[in-house]
Amino acid sequence: MNSLKREAALRIMNMLLLALTSCLIRFDSQTKVLFYTYKKTATFHVLDALYVLVWIDVAAAVYNFLQLITSYKMQRFATNRYLAWGIFLLDQAAAYTVFSATAAAVQGSMIAITGEKSFQWMKLCNRFTRFCFQIGGALICGYAATVLMVITASISAYSLFRFYSPKRFLVLKHK
Template identity: 60%
Template sequence: MGVIGRKEAFLRVFATVFLVLTACLVGFDTQTKILFYSVVRKATYRDLNALFVLVWIDSAAAAYNLLQLFRCYLWPVSKEDLTSNYKYLAWGFYLLDQAAVYIVFAANSAAVQASMFAVTGESSLQWMKLCNRFTRFCTQTGVALLCGYFASIFMAVISSISAYNLFRFYSPNQFLLLKGK
């Protein structure tokens, strides 16, 4: 496994850890409060559809990164593999990495946007603020969303490595080397 392959594997491990951390922090986060002296209210990730979708998307992205990590270790790219057949696989890996990054980032952004209603409320729709009552739940969800953005950053770097692995087939032999005078 080359230097780029080791870096890609290292980044995939970090992305997987942050994706699993995000899914677990959101998925297992609950808080129960007694409201109005008799009504028991339990806040979970299922109360907000964006958090529910985030858990499933981050879990799927973590599984995808694990599969790609096993591919990095079981089938490292050598000089002999750099044929036109590998070019098609490189296109597939590049497109899958791009799709994974965009979907994880979009799910995180949707969860942040939906969570802002829990923080600020919406008086015109008569939605009350929930984070002033469920502070631990909201804090843990906020930390999880931050972890999700870190995972998105790691996956974006992985996607750029995947782009490098693809587009080196279409470049001269000395790709990204500065020309001497």
């Protein structure tokens, strides 16, 4: 299996995990009746970090899809180091953005689990357990997607730095 097929397989797995993460978060909701008359619904709008994570995961999945399409169409440009720099920087930016959004969602979710007495925020997961478990599963999928994106960025780093000499820093190889 050559590196192009490996990268395509990683990008497809990235797209699937990112889409799964965003769908699990977006379509998760639970309604409880409080005090016999008041209905409270927990959705991803409760926590802004979850809302942002949905959109970042969708954008990263679209980015991986576009990279998958263009990698097959641009095989003849595999020797272009400027294109390799662009792909490397975009892969790095996508991986870091997805990681930071997932970490922010985990941090916000921990406050929903534990509450915060100094701000008088009550625990959300005591009442909405199914909602919290599904969000937890989605965040695990998000971290798995982050790991795969880091591996994909490592492959693009290899594709970039193979143009340069190993003996001298950032000097092009002679052909």
